[in-house]
Amino acid sequence: MTATATREETGHEAPSARQQAVLDAVLALLVEEGDQLTMDAVARRASCSKETLYKWFGDRDGLLTATVRWQASRVHAGRDAGGPLDAETLRERLLDFAVSWLDVIAGRTSVVLNRIAIAHAGSRKGNLGAIVLANGRLAIGARVKPVLEAGRAAGLLAFDDGETAFRTFFGLVGRDIQIRLLLGDALELDAAEIRRDAARAVDQFLALYGRARP
Amino acid sequence: MTATATREETGHEAPSARQQAVLDAVLALLVEEGDQLTMDAVARRASCSKETLYKWFGDRDGLLTATVRWQASRVHAGRDAGGPLDAETLRERLLDFAVSWLDVIAGRTSVVLNRIAIAHAGSRKGNLGAIVLANGRLAIGARVKPVLEAGRAAGLLAFDDGETAFRTFFGLVGRDIQIRLLLGDALELDAAEIRRDAARAVDQFLALYGRARP
DNA sequence: CCAGTACCGTACCGTACGGTACGCGGCTTC
């Protein structure tokens, strides 16, 4: 009930250490080689047999799905510290989100995984697309919206619909960055530039939705 | 020098009527069948032989490239009417851009083509990605920026860098729409909603960059 | 009326890759 339990019915359980190593190999391969990822290459890179791959992950799609989930599981480093909200902490929290979001989407791994998921969404079985969406856009939304609501409750922000406000924030932060990276634009973003972009986005968002202390 | 001239050295010339029909078949197939587009299917759909396909377009990538270019060539319906700029016409021009941009990216064809290009960008030969980028994000930028500059010249807008201002505009208009559609989110946008979204984006942009009449 | 050309339809080839089968070494368990 130890090892075999990981490959249960739904295939949703946390992967074993060895399986994680395999998934990391997939990620590495994806990042290095682009998307023409073959099962052979994975087996070779991870020093395991294709048979094991199929036993653990079912088929190629299963392996991809597990990889996306695995990567998603390590991104969820969010600080959702609660507490009283003044203008300064609100700005800080938003800046935090903006920076970490830009960090994610500018990363090679994210780009490659999004490419895979998008290609996948184009041909039946929307699973991958849905998973990436749930762990990307939707997850960040779910974490930012409460902050916005808190900001409104504290009289620091003014908006009717939290979803709309968040989508504006999303647009101000991401702008054309993700689509350009997905389409292969070079567009190097270093930490400093990310910080500057994030700060600008937060300023603009507060200019649009902020309320002068009443 | 008539028919053969279309298949010249670079392969850049406008396609003949028959070739256009083939490219339309590719688009239709792409939209209907997702991305597992085979040369056989194209030949069958367009009632032409595979040999002709290869003769005209070189290989599969050539066909895809020609298709992307063909689609791009029909999107360039931009109104670049010059003339004096007052606040109202500025807002109108921006609204125009926003609406037509949303129309494009929300269309099935654009989604499918972007998917293809993104997948392509993931595996060598960034051509397709570069082409889509050039005809999408870059083209709209090239058309909007002069309007922004004109707005600044007329004292209606205030910004240091036109590129940055445009990217903000881009983000306010597109928000999360494109990535969601690419990843397979349903997200139906009718004309009314597009108009509303575009108007909100323009209002927000003017709130950020507009200058009260001096 | 006879080339020559363009192009359709179909049959064909080669290969890459997803998926399966099998033999063998190294564990755990009794």
Place this chain on the structure above:
DNA sequence: GAAGCCGCGTACCGTACGGTACGGTACTGG
């Protein structure tokens, strides 16, 4: 230390699909 698994390595199979070859038909130019 024998029995039984797990999982590695490798060889193998089937097929889908990119690309080519070839025969047949229509149109054009001389």
